[in-house]
Amino acid sequence: MADFLGSVWWMIVSLGVLVTFHEFGHFWVARRCGVKVLRFSVGFGRPLWTRRDRHGTEFVVALLPLGGYVRMLDEREGNVHPAERAHAFNNKPVWQRIAIVAAGPVANVILCLALLWAMFMVGRADYSATLGPVQGMAASANLHPGDRITDVDGRPVQSWAEASIALTLAAMDRRDARVDVLGPEGDDRHATLPLGQLPAGFAEQRVPELAGLSWGFQQRQAIVAEVSTGSPADGVLMPGDRILAVDGQSVDSADQVEPLIAALGRRGGPGMVEVQREEDRLALELTPRQDASAPGGWRVGVAMSAGTAPAYDVRAQYGPLAAVPAAIREAGRMTADTLGMMKRLVTGNASLKNVSGPVGIARAANASAKRGVDWFLYFLAALSLGLAILNFLPIPILDGGHLLYYLIELVKGSPLSDRVMIAGQYVGLALLAGLMGLAFYNDILGQLPR
Template sequence: MVSSVIWSILGFIVLIGVLVTIHEWGHYAVGRWFKVKAEVFSVGFGKPIWTRQVGETQFQLAAIPLGGYVRFLDERNGPVAVEEQHRAFNRQSVYKRFAIVAAGPAINLVFAWLLYVFIYSVGVAQPKAIFVVDNPASAVGQAMSSLTLSTQADNLEQQAWWITQIEGRDIYGWQGVSQALVQGLINQRASLNLTLSPDVTADSPQQLVYVDLPIGQLNINDFSAESLFELGWTRYLPSLPAKLDRVIAGSPAEQAGLRTGDLIERVNDDWVISWQALVAWVHANPGQSAEITYRRDGAEFNTWVQLAELNVNGERRGQLGASVYQDPELIKQYQQTQQLGLWAASLAGYEQTKALINMTLTMLKRMVLGEVSLSHLSGPISIADFSGQAIQSGWVQFLTLMALLSLSLGILNLLPVPMLDGGHLTYYVYEMIRGKPVSEGFEMAAQRVGFLMIAGLTLLAISNDLLRLSNG
């Protein structure tokens, strides 16, 4: 628990620090290009905890890591020397001011695209999206029942299928499946077209079939990681020998004398046919004692183990405290690598960025219309939790989360809400059309309304965070 909190704090600081720095650098760089004087470049709000003067700009880290700002020379903030008035922000043309303000959100969108290009260029192996039908009467079961392939098993539930595309877009892993489902739900699709292959261990599919998967039973307001499998499919996992990899210190496995490399053969004289079978038995017997027969260095040994008892979402579950050894050659058959050349990665990054922008805008529109619950809003607690999980899962997951949040930051800042960049851009558009700026009184009143809106949404997002935590 303590370590997960530390990882969450670390991940949050790194994530927000990078995204805020990129955002404010956009304002700063374009402002400097137009010769506007930047007095302060701050990452964070509140009291500075570190400062450094570089030329005419003070760079600083502040105590509250929830944003940042660039303070340009501006006559509205105080007197400006006559010889520097031409470098004040308020003295610039409306088009220059528009460009300076728009640069922050724009650089966040570009940064997200660059992250996706980098991820696609480097290429990372990940598990294929392979499933078996676990309920023939379900949406997946009914969609699959019409298939009459020679490769289809006599029992529909025994055949494994590899999802290679959804709606014509290549799918790499269950994360891609989840994104496609969410996008379909947001766009109110009744079904999605899946391209499947029974060649689950091939480098590329040799046979392809197409099914229309109805998704009407899913509700976007209740969608979660578990919802993905309410359609009637289950992740396919290759059968693994019950050979131990890591044994957790202080666990029942260590107390029973089990070590890395031990192959568990029997439990209470019942043969263990796979790691999955062992896990099923462990989960079903919390707190129970059993005799385990295992093989080590060619010799057979016996030991007694008393399983620990966990409470997982209100369900009692046993725990042994060891992970399984995964043969790299076996696992490789069930993985795929998405590695593209620079041009192809650039196009793929663009398509991913475009898809996520469209999905975000549609989601926001439906929230405003009351068609989607505001419970989907996430605040700093959830972001910290996601950051901690991502940074522990690997750099690809962390950069993917960073790209998604960079997109969100860019889009949200472009909304025409006072106090946000989009609010200022709205004023500038008005000024371009009317030839004069909005009145100072109107802008001050709008700022107060904008503050109340942002404060209210922030409190709502934090409430959602706390509710998620309380619900596990």
């Protein structure tokens, strides 16, 4: 219940911020161009709060926080007093109408840059792209635990998330990925992951896993939480011991302990278990006991600690001036990724399951808010940029569709006919309804048990 309420709250906050900035862009430029603004609404439906300023503009916060609008004086929407016709939107020069319509998405781009600048000032903390245990194609490509991925296909990466995105894009394009890694000893190597060999219809959210990769931060340390009385480990191991090796085989995570214990049991006889106990490193003798109910058929009588999340080991943080170009670079990368994903959706290289609606946005907002202010700022920046790109698409009913109409008007020297514009609005409405239907379908499908 707490997660549900948190998701709803953070979605309202996120959309409220983005919609307010978007509509303020339209509002501010319209006022500068001498257009009378009748209403500035954040949300749709029944007004919850209203206020009117000295210019006659009604400011509204409405019940449904899933959008907003700026309503301007326009002869196409009703009778306009002759004295006010000069302040009607439709009577303004075409370049002013273009500026007013473009101002909304532009405001979202500016907000994205400001949020990224603030994020880099705070410092975005994350886990490095250091590998845990590898298998499958990753092992065949000569990648090893402890390697840190520094570059994928010429794209520098710092964090596991950046590496995962780059690998996923390569897999969607059905091509192999060139990976540069830095080994634990400081050695640079190149490897090629044959992602083009992944089967058709692969799960795009699991590309690193399908490639045989795991991340170092996901590995739970093998710390003893409990020792069973009368078990082989009783009197040998103690709660708090960190297991470092079993029978000469190093242990990097708790998941490795049970298989190594089973292998020691099958070998027969005692073996040495190396542990870290406070400041001391100890080598202790241990003989597993056969137990059909235990994983692997052998047990020593210890339970591993659930562990806690490790500390972040990379942080992207800059001063006030250096954060400006960093924000611009990040916005450029996000734009390229977003446009690339749109292209892949259209060409069929990416699954339509990647399209999400309000539920997906709400869950992402809640998850980012839980991670801290840096990640919530990043989420807002990504959402703001996505809103700008969506609105720039030349789809009638969106800002980009209106811009298309006005560009055609500039070329032909006269506005499009009402018939053509109305037909375009119907087409745009159908496209938007289809996109929203797909997003809601994916949201609902994502909530069903699998």
